[in-house]
Structures are given as structure tokens and as C-alpha cells.
Amino acid sequence: xxxxxxxxxxxxxxxxxxxxxxxxxxxxxxxxxxxxxxxVSKLTYYGLYALQHRGQESAxxxxxxxxxxxxFKDMGLVAQVFDESVLNTLRGHIxxxxxxxxxxxxxxxxxxxxxxxxxxxxxxxLTHNGNLINTPELAARLDGGVLTATxxxxxxxxxxxxxxxxxxxxAREILPVTRGAFSLxxxxxxxxxxxxxxxxxxxxxxxxxxxxxxWVVASETAALxxxxxxxxxxxxxxxxxAIDADGVxxxxxxxxxxxxxxxxxxxxxxxDTTIAGxxxxxxxxEVGRRLAAEHPVEADMVIPTPESGTPAAIGYAExxxxxxxxxxxxxxxxxxxxxxxxxxxxxLGIRLKLNPLREAIEGKRLVVxxxxxxxxxxxxxxxxxxxxxxxxxxxxxISSPPVAWPCFYGIDFATRxxxxxxxxxxxxxxxxxxxxxLGFISLDELIAASRIDRDRLCRxxxxxxxxIPVEEAxxxxxxxxxxxx
Numbered sequence: 224x225x226x227x228x229x230x231x232x233x234x235x236x237x238x239x240x241x242x243x244x245x246x247x248x249x250x251x252x253x254x255x256x257x258x259x260x261x262x263v264s265k266l267t268y269y270g271l272y273a274l275q276h277r278g279q280e281s282a283x284x285x286x287x288x289x290x291x292x293x294x295f296k297d298m299g300l301v302a303q304v305f306d307e308s309v310l311n312t313l314r315g316h317i318x319x320x321x322x323x324x325x326x327x328x329x330x331x332x333x334x335x336x337x338x339x340x341x342x343x344x345x346x347x348x349l350t351h352n353g354n355l356i357n358t359p360e361l362a363a364r365l366d367g368g369v370l371t372a373t374x375x376x377x378x379x380x381x382x383x384x385x386x387x388x389x390x391x392x393x394a395r396e397i398l399p400v401t402r403g404a405f406s407l408x409x410x411x412x413x414x415x416x417x418x419x420x421x422x423x424x425x426x427x428x429x430x431x432x433x434x435x436x437x438w439v440v441a442s443e444t445a446a447l448x449x450x451x452x453x454x455x456x457x458x459x460x461x462x463x464x465a466i467d468a469d470g471v472x473x474x475x476x477x478x479x480x481x482x483x484x485x486x487x488x489x490x491x492x493x494x495d496t497t498i499a500g501x502x503x504x505x506x507x508x509e510v511g512r513r514l515a516a517e518h519p520v521e522a523d524m525v526i527p528t529p530e531s532g533t534p535a536a537i538g539y540a541e542x543x544x545x546x547x548x549x550x551x552x553x554x555x556x557x558x559x560x561x562x563x564x565x566x567x568x569x570x571l572g573i574r575l576k577l578n579p580l581r582e583a584i585e586g587k588r589l590v591v592x593x594x595x596x597x598x599x600x601x602x603x604x605x606x607x608x609x610x611x612x613x614x615x616x617x618x619x620x621i622s623s624p625p626v627a628w629p630c631f632y633g634i635d636f637a638t639r640x641x642x643x644x645x646x647x648x649x650x651x652x653x654x655x656x657x658x659x660x661l662g663f664i665s666l667d668e669l670i671a672a673s674r675i676d677r678d679r680l681c682r683x684x685x686x687x688x689x690x691i692p693v694e695e696a697x698x699x700x701x702x703x704x705x706x707x708x
Contacts, residue, residue, distance in 0.1 A: 246336075246352040246633070247274025248427070249446055250319040250408035252415040252466045253437035255289055257316070261435050264313035266450045267320035271301045273449040274442050276493060277352070278324035281335035285348035287412045288315035292346040296321075296335040317415050319408050321350035324635060334374045337409075340384030345412045347384045351376040352442055353404030353425045353633040356693045361401065375403075383409070390416060391465060398463065398476045402691060404484075404632035406458075408440050414467040415440070422482040422690055423460030424632045424681055426498060429471070430454050438466045443496040454497070482681040482690040486634060488673050489623040490594050494534055499675060504534050509672040510622045510664060511538020511592065518662025519543060520590060520618045526550035528593040528605060529577070535622035536592035543590075550584045550591075550609065551577045573604035585613030595623045596652065596663075599643040603656040610657075619658040624666045625649070628687040 249270035253261040267284050282304040283296025293313055297304045301322055321336035337348040355361065355375040362378050365385070379401065386393035390411050404424035409416045417440040419427045430439040430452030439452040447454050458464065461477035484491070487498060494504035514535060525545045527536035530553060540547035554576055589609060596602055606617045625644030639645040643652055653661035666685050670677050683689045 246324060246350075247271060247277035247322040247442045247446070248320070248350040248352045248406060248408045248440075249274060249442070250317075250350070250410065250415050250417060250440045251432075251437060251450075252317050253432065253435050254468065255316045257435040257437065258288070258314070261316070261432070261437060262310075263315060263318040264310045266439075267318040268301065268305055268310055269449050270439070270441055270446040271320045271322050273446040273493075274322055275301055277442060277491065278322040281323045282321065283323075283335050283337050283350075284310075284313060284318055284320040285337040285339065285410065286313040286315040287317040287346075287348075287410060289412055292339065292348050292410070292412060294337055294339045294348055296337065298335065317410050317413070319348055319350050319410050319415070334377070336374075336376055338374075338376050338380040340380050342384045342389070342411075343387070344389045347380065347390055347409060347411055349376065349380045349383065349407065349409035351379065352406040352427075353420065354631060355379070355401060355405060356403035356631055356691060357401070361397075379405070379407075380409075390414070394418060394463060395474075395476060406442065414465050416463065416465050417458060418463040418476070419458045419460055421461040421477040421480050422681070423458075423479070424482055424484050424690075426483070426487060426492070426496075427458045428454060429456055429458060429464065438471060440464075440466075443492055445493045445496045448495070457499075480690075481679040483675065483679060484632065484634075485669065485673065485680045485682050486623070486630070486684055489669070490531060491634070501674060506672055506674075507534035507622065508538035508541075510669060511535035511540075512542040513538075513668040513672055514592070514620050514622055514662065514664045515539040515542035517664060517668060518620055518660075520620075520660060520662075521588065522590045522616070522618055523587040524548045524550065524584070525590045525592060526584070528591060528601075529553040531594040532592040532622070535594065535620075536590075539590065539592050539620060545590060548583055550580055550589060551605070552580060553577055573601065573608055577605065577608065579608055579612035581612045584609060586615055588616040588618070589614050590618045590620055591658075592620045592622060594621070595626055596621055596643060596656075597626055598641060599652060599656050602658070606657045616659045617657075618660045619653075619656065619662075621661070621663045622669075624663050624669060624685045625652070626684050628684050630684050631689070631693045632681065632683075632691070634684070 251263045251266050264286050281298045282301045285294040319337050336350045340347045358375045382397045383393040405420045406425040406427040407418045430447035432452050444454050460479040460481050461475050465472045488506050492503045496503050522545050525536050525540040525547050527533040609617050627644040681690050
């Protein structure tokens with residue numbers, strides 16, 4: 224039996240990956256005379272800690288003191304990469320940070336972010352949440368041998384660093400021809416920049432540090448809360464901001480065509496994050512209420528698959544009148560380890576993550592609420608686990624429509640062939656997972672719960688309608704590695 228290789232793993236069973244989140248980006252600028260007190264590296268650390276759910280493969284922080292940029296990054300969770308001694312060496316008044324899940328390029332140190340490049344004006348450190356869909360076209364603008372990594376972020380950083388006129392002039396040239404999802408936070412020695420793609424697929428927000436006159440940009444409002452920043456506004460699709468001693472300057476590099484990711488409401492964003500003025504928690508509870516109306520069932524208790532199914536389960540219980548209860552206990556530490564599970568351990572399956580409360584569920588008819596079904600392996604194991612613990616009936620309710628199409632904008636879904644809803648109808652999925660009944664919320668009801676107009680949302684993973692057409696040649700996580708070989 225092969226031993227673990229000591230590298231970070233959050234997969235108990237590699238054949239049963241949940242939808243892997245995009246990435247988390249964070250940036251902070253404070254006046255130079257506030258740098259010692261503000262400790263921007265520690266603010267960034269806590270900001271990334273709040274965004275850890277968006278990426279668990281690597282983490283990094285770049286800091287500028289006004290004359291040079293220092294970057295520290297490594298594989299692992301934020302708390303595994305950084306300790307106080309490291310953070311104390313990262314001194315300055317500007318910082319950008321990143322926690323990564325790889326959606327383009329392998330999970331290697333070279334592909335960890337922030338990416339850094341020397342320019343004729345100094346240095347450039349860049350972080351990226353999303354996925355570009357014209358990476359080969361962009362890479363063709365570079366001289367051979369320029370790339371040192373295999374991510375779309377490396378291509379973008381190289382382009383911004385090799386153009387004349389500094390980062391702002393380079394961004395004005397490059398961003399209008401960049402296609403796909405990109406929420407960028409980048410910096411030179413004196414200025415913090417942020418930009419969001421014209422569709423605004425991935426979130427990006429601006430906040431103020433009123434105590435010291437500083438500014439923060441982050442993937443989610445929850446990260447602003449953690450560092451004590453006041454939410455100011457979301458960056459607009461197609462907008463770029465520059466933050467320095469002269470304040471916040473905004474300009475538009477493309478016309479807005481809003482297509483925010485609907486899956487952020489289902490799974491990606493923290494429940495305590497706010498999108499479009501409404502908390503994600505409130506949206507998810509509302510989804511649960513609508514799910515109960517669409518797919519009622521006679522049962523004794525509603526339980527969530529923790530933690531992702533909890534808000535919708537609360538809503539389902541409220542609307543149905545069926546008591547809400549806890550039937551599964553989650554081990555929060557599974558997957559946050561440097562020890563690879565052996566095949567023997569993997570055979571324990573879902574029990575490593577979830578364990579049933581037998582006394583609570585024995586003899587009961589259960590409604591089990593979860594956020595999504597991707598391959599179906601987890602739900603299959605959960606149903607079997609509950610039956611083994613004595614459940615009389617297991618009715619599965621899902622707070623998203625069937626995920627039948629892959630994402631090319633920053634979520635590492637399975638391919639369509641691997642997605643269970645890409646191959647089976649609802650009755651086929653129910654039979655596959657062994658449930659007594661199965662119900663998915665409809666796309667119309669999910670959209671209604673979001674309170675966002677349908678034409679302002681990306682729904683591609685549910686209906687196959689991609690707001691930015693993706694050429695076959697531009698698809699694939701290891702695209703640049705294939706091109707280079």
C-alpha cells in the first residue's frame with residue numbers, strides 16, 4: 224500500500240470530489256505612516272483565513288514597503304503556510320493575498336499565488352480568482368520562454384509586467400482583450416489595484432478601514448468583517464480601481480454585461496457573506512422554503528448534510544412544518560491534514576466525515592437536505608449510512624437544480640461525462656443513490672430566491688448556456704501544460 228507523500232490533501236476519496244471552489248483574493252492599502260500599526264500582512268492573513276473555503280491547496284502573501292515587494296507562498300492551508308514569525312518579516316503598507324484551488328494549472332508551488340514579475344518600473348504581484356477562456360490567445364502575445372508556470376494567472380502577470388507604461392497602462396491594454404472570469408487584486412510598490420471582468424462572474428468587494436484611512440478589496444464581504452473593514456460597495460463588472468495616497472480612483476475598461484455566478488448562492492460563498500445587498504444565508508433559507516413547496520413529503524424530521532445543507536434544511540423545515548433536527552455529526556478536521564489516507568481508511572468512506580446520531584434518527588422518516596449532487600457518491604453513502612443507523616425512510620432534497628454541465632469560469636467541476644445529472648434523469652439518480660424519493664429545486668425557483676434577474680446570472684452549470692462562449696481548444700485545467708509539451 225503506498226504511503227502518503229506528506230502533501231496537503233482534502234480528499235478522502237479522490238473519485239468523489241465535491242465542486243472545488245474558485246480562489247480567494249484579498250488586498251489592503253494603508254498610508255505609509257500607518258504601516259507599523261496596521262500590520263498589513265496580518266490583516267491579509269486574517270482576510271485569507273476568512274476566505275479559506277474558496278481554496279485549500281496553497282496560500283501566499285506579497286507585501287510592499289514602498290521600495291520593494293516581498294512574496295511568501297507555499298502549499299497548504301493559510302494557517303499551515305504562515306506563522307507569526309513569517310508574518311513579522313512581511314512589513315509594509317500594501318499587501319495582496321491569495322488562497323488557491325487550481326482551476327487552470329496543476330497544484331504546484333510554481334502555480335501558487337501571488338505571482339510576481341520584475342518590470343522596468345519595479346515589481347508586480349498579482350492574485351486572481353476565476354478562469355480565463357482565451358489563455359492560448361493571450362499566451363501567444365508573449366515571447367517564448369517567458370512563462371515559468373502553467374496557470375492562466377502566470378500568463379496575465381507576464382503580460383501586465385512586459386507592457387510599457389506601468390501596471391495601469393498595461394491593464395488598460397490587456398484587460399479589454401482578456402476573456403473569461405477574473406477578479407484581480409494586484410500591486411506595485413506604491414499602488415493597490417483591483418479589477419473585475421465585464422460579466423462580473425466572480426465576486427469582488429471594496430471596504431474601508433476607517434481607523435487608519437486604509438482600503439481593502441476582497442472576494443467576499445465576510446473577509447471585510449473579519450478585519451474590521453466597512454463594506455463600501457461591490458466592484459462593478461468591467462471596472463478597475465487604483466488605490467494609493469491620492470485615494471481610490473475608478474475607471475471602466477469594458478462595458479458591463481452582468482452574469483454573476485448563481486452557484487455562489489448555492490455553495491461557494493460563505494453564508495455570512497452579502498451579495499447584491501442580501502446575505503447568502505437568507506437566500507439559502509429561502510431556497511429551502513421554496514424546495515419544500517416544490518417537493519413536499521410526509522416525514523418525521525428534516526436534517527441537513529452538514530454544513531452545506533444547513534440553511535436550506537432550516538427553510539425546508541420552516542415551510543413544511545416538519546421538525547428540524549441534527550442527524551449527522553461532521554468531523555470538521557477531516558481533510559485538513561498532511562497525511563494522505565490509505566486505501567483501508569478510504570474504505571471507511573463517509574464515516575470519516577459524517578457520523579449518524581442513531582438515537583435521533585432510528586425508526587424515523589427523514590428528509591435529508593444537501594446543496595448539490597455532482598457524482599452522487601456522497602449522497603449514496605449518506606443514504607446507506609442513515610439506513611444502517613435505522614432510518615425508516617430517506618427522502619433526499621437538493622437546494623440546487625441538477626448540475627449537468629461543467630464550469631469554465633473558475634469552479635473545478637467534473638466533466639459532463641462524470642456528472643451524474645449529465646447521464647441520468649431524476650428517477651435514475653434517485654435509484655442510483657438509493658433514496659426513497661429525490662427532489663431538486665427548479666432553476667426558476669432558485670433564481671427567484673436569489674432576487675437577481677435571470678439575464679444577470681450565469682446558470683451554465685445548470686442549463687448549459689454559457690454567457691461567454693468557450694472554444695473546445697480553450698477548455699481543460701492542464702491546458703498550458705499541454706501546450707508547453
